[in-house]
Amino acid sequence: MTDKGPVYVVDDDADLGASVARLLRRHGFAAEAFLDPAMLLRFYSEAPAACIVTDVMMGDLDGFGLADAIRAIDPAAAIIFMTAWPTTANAVDSVRRYGGLDYLEKPIDEDRLVAAVEEGVEWASRRRSALARTRALTPRERQVFDLLVKGHSNKVVAGLLGLSPKTVEDHRAAVLAKTGANGLAQLIALAL
Amino acid sequence: MPTSTNLFLRVVSFLCPRRWDWLLLALYAVGFALAHWVAGFWGGRGFYSLWFPAAGLRLALLWRAGPRLLPWVALVELASDAASGLLWFGMPDLAMAVFGVVRPVLAYGLTVAVIRWLAGGTRANVLIAPMPFGLATFFAPFVAALFALPQALYLPELTGVRGAREVVESLAAFTVGDLLGVLSVGPPVLWIGDLVTGRDSPPKPPPPAAALEASLVLGAALAAGNLLQQIGLGDATTLTLLAVVWIGMRFGRGAAWIAIALTLLLTLHRSAGALSTGDRLVLHLHLASLAVVGYLAGSFAEAQRRARRDLERRDRLLFQAERLKTLRAMSVAVIHEISQPLSTLAIEARHLHAITRDADPEVAASSALIDRKATTLAGLVRRLRRFGGRAADEPSPLPVAALIESVAALAAPEAKAAGVALSIAPIDPDLVVLGQEVELAQAIINLLRNAIQACEDGRVELKVSREASRARIVVANRCTGTPHVAEGMGVGTHIARAILEAHGGTLVRERLSNVMRATVTLPRFGEAV
Numbered sequence: 001m002t003d004k005g006p007v008y009v010v011d012d013d014a015d016l017g018a019s020v021a022r023l024l025r026r027h028g029f030a031a032e033a034f035l036d037p038a039m040l041l042r043f044y045s046e047a048p049a050a051c052i053v054t055d056v057m058m059g060d061l062d063g064f065g066l067a068d069a070i071r072a073i074d075p076a077a078a079i080i081f082m083t084a085w086p087t088t089a090n091a092v093d094s095v096r097r098y099g100g101l102d103y104l105e106k107p108i109d110e111d112r113l114v115a116a117v118e119e120g121v122e123w124a125s126r127r128r129s130a131l132a133r134t135r136a137l138t139p140r141e142r143q144v145f146d147l148l149v150k151g152h153s154n155k156v157v158a159g160l161l162g163l164s165p166k167t168v169e170d171h172r173a174a175v176l177a178k179t180g181a182n183g184l185a186q187l188i189a190l191a192l
Numbered sequence: 193m194p195t196s197t198n199l200f201l202r203v204v205s206f207l208c209p210r211r212w213d214w215l216l217l218a219l220y221a222v223g224f225a226l227a228h229w230v231a232g233f234w235g236g237r238g239f240y241s242l243w244f245p246a247a248g249l250r251l252a253l254l255w256r257a258g259p260r261l262l263p264w265v266a267l268v269e270l271a272s273d274a275a276s277g278l279l280w281f282g283m284p285d286l287a288m289a290v291f292g293v294v295r296p297v298l299a300y301g302l303t304v305a306v307i308r309w310l311a312g313g314t315r316a317n318v319l320i321a322p323m324p325f326g327l328a329t330f331f332a333p334f335v336a337a338l339f340a341l342p343q344a345l346y347l348p349e350l351t352g353v354r355g356a357r358e359v360v361e362s363l364a365a366f367t368v369g370d371l372l373g374v375l376s377v378g379p380p381v382l383w384i385g386d387l388v389t390g391r392d393s394p395p396k397p398p399p400p401a402a403a404l405e406a407s408l409v410l411g412a413a414l415a416a417g418n419l420l421q422q423i424g425l426g427d428a429t430t431l432t433l434l435a436v437v438w439i440g441m442r443f444g445r446g447a448a449w450i451a452i453a454l455t456l457l458l459t460l461h462r463s464a465g466a467l468s469t470g471d472r473l474v475l476h477l478h479l480a481s482l483a484v485v486g487y488l489a490g491s492f493a494e495a496q497r498r499a500r501r502d503l504e505r506r507d508r509l510l511f512q513a514e515r516l517k518t519l520r521a522m523s524v525a526v527i528h529e530i531s532q533p534l535s536t537l538a539i540e541a542r543h544l545h546a547i548t549r550d551a552d553p554e555v556a557a558s559s560a561l562i563d564r565k566a567t568t569l570a571g572l573v574r575r576l577r578r579f580g581g582r583a584a585d586e587p588s589p590l591p592v593a594a595l596i597e598s599v600a601a602l603a604a605p606e607a608k609a610a611g612v613a614l615s616i617a618p619i620d621p622d623l624v625v626l627g628q629e630v631e632l633a634q635a636i637i638n639l640l641r642n643a644i645q646a647c648e649d650g651r652v653e654l655k656v657s658r659e660a661s662r663a664r665i666v667v668a669n670r671c672t673g674t675p676h677v678a679e680g681m682g683v684g685t686h687i688a689r690a691i692l693e694a695h696g697g698t699l700v701r702e703r704l705s706n707v708m709r710a711t712v713t714l715p716r717f718g719e720a721v
């Protein structure tokens with residue numbers, strides 16, 4: 001079985017971090033524990049994660065700060081929060097503001113953690129391939145793509161960008177070719 | 193119309209005397225006739241008496257029984273007057289004479305009703321018990337005089353007075369007579385009534401120092417007054433007034449009344465018939481002021497003491513709350529500290545359990561046990577955290593069964609330590625209330641704790657039942673002797689009541705022969721409150 005991941009576990013309690021990482025490794029994830037979020041951020045761009053499991057309350061940089069920093073450099077990593085100080089407000093924020101996939105209360109419910117990581121890794125791989133397919137677009141094609149997925153017709157897009165409908169049609173064909181999509185519906189799925 | 197008939201019936205059944213009222217009214221009839229006869233010795237032209245103790249009986253009766261008995265009191269007084277020959281059929285102006293008898297009763301009833309209304313609720317800060325009755329003793333005679341004013345002005349000949357001077361004299365005498373009568377007889381009659389019905393406890397003998405101080409003050413004032421009178425410096429009742437106020441302020445109503453009664457005893461016999469009306473009026477006015485001021489001073493001192501006691505109790509509650517806050521902060525910190533290593537422990541224990549399943553049975557059994565304990569502990573910590581958490585959760589629908597389950601889990605160690613078995617009847621799982629789980633759990637834990645502390649046979653029962661629109665939770669324990677009230681027990685009940693009432697619920701604690709029972713009702717979720 002090839003390892004899924006990588007999954008990074010961040011907790012300022014070294015034992016717990018190691019323990020959670022070991023647990024995830026047992027479930028087939030390439031998991032690694034980090035004591036300090038800053039250390040993770042330093043080398044993150046070299047080995048981006050599929051999923052990050054992080055404690056909320058930590059020293060200098062807390063879990064939410066880490067989430068913001070990760071989102072800035074990698075929009076395709078799934079983030080799962082765990083905390084020993086659960087509050088309703090934090091639970092809502094973790095999902096709505098920080099794009100968290102789940103918010104787990106310590107002592108951790110193992111089954112739920114594993115299920116969440118599983119889901120996170122899948123989500124991340126889908127997201128990453130979608131991003132890869134749109135990365136090859138030129139800036140102009142990107143503009144056309146952004147407007148198309150909002151549901152605008154070629155004509156409207158042409159009007160908005162000050163191009164002729166013919167040019168827009170060309171760009172559209174290029175976008176479809178580069179992303180390998182065979183229609184608007186698949187384009188929209190890529191943008192989500 | 194049925195509604196007006198209904199209303200009529202309700203009014204009648206409200207006014208109709210109940211079982212004990214008949215006895216009260218009979219006693220009142222005898223007392224009134226007697227007091228009325230005694231008062232005759234202090235009579236004069238244009239007024240009945242300068243000392244009218246019957247008024248004291250009247251006020252005491254109306255105060256205790258409420259204005260409900262008003263018509264009956266008036267009837268008794270009419271009958272008494274008729275029996276003693278003051279009223280008869282065919283007398284001139286019978287209607288006016290009857291009204292003259294009924295009028296003061298009305299005035300007293302009205303005063304009592306108004307003062308009780310004012311003292312009810314939180315309308316006035318001055319009206320802390322026993323101030324309301326003190327004020328009633330003072331106001332009732334004046335209101336009665338006020339009621340008599342129209343007749344005195346327009347039909348003075350009925351009372352046999354001529355001229356403005358005599359009208360004023362008659363009214364003044366009437367007021368003074370009632371004031372003295374009310375203050376000399378009202379308080380002890382009311383007190384005796386309360387003793388008989390068990391509302392009040394028998395008095396403790398006063399501390400010797402207090403008794404000595406009071407007698408010295410009163411004795412000195414009386415002696416000095418007497419001396420001044422002997423050497424021709426006039427009547428110095430003012431000194432006695434100061435002494436009575438002193439005693440009232442220091443020792444309360446009871447002492448004040450005794451001082452007043454002693455003063456009256458020493459003075460009143462001099463004024464029966466012997467002095468001129470003017471001198472008598474002045475003397476009685478002095479005595480009335482002394483009685484009013486002294487009794488009000490006593491009432492005020494007691495009200496003050498009571499207010500201070502309430503304040504102290506509130507302070508104690510505050511300390512308690514403060515302590516709870518600290519305790520809560522501590523427990524939250526402890527839970528946090530525990531949950532961290534427990535997370536690790538639970539994960540590793542589960543893993544250990546999984547990989548040792550096929551190992552040596554001894555090892556497998558041990559690791560299974562460790563895993564189970566760690567899992568239980570993790571569940572406990574999560575539950576405890578919900579209880580001590582800082583988030584003020586919104587009220588949410590709560591199954592009563594779940595609520596009682598967590599309450600039972602939290603109260604179990606305490607019950608075990610006290611050697612008490614907690615028996616909880618099966619609970620309808622569909623019974624749901626709306627509320628803050630933590631607060632409601634606290635309220636019920638407090639009731640359970642009280643029951644565990646007061647329990648005598650090692651059994652506390654908790655039953656939940658469904659009523660029309662409410663859930664009812666009953667906590668019961670056996671107690672035969674006098675319940676030993678542990679320190680802080682009142683606070684727990686107090687808090688429970690406050691929480692339950694904030695949730696639209698009620699708490700009733702009652703003693704049924706040898707069972708102490710606390711009954712909680714809460715509105716069911718989805719039912720209109």
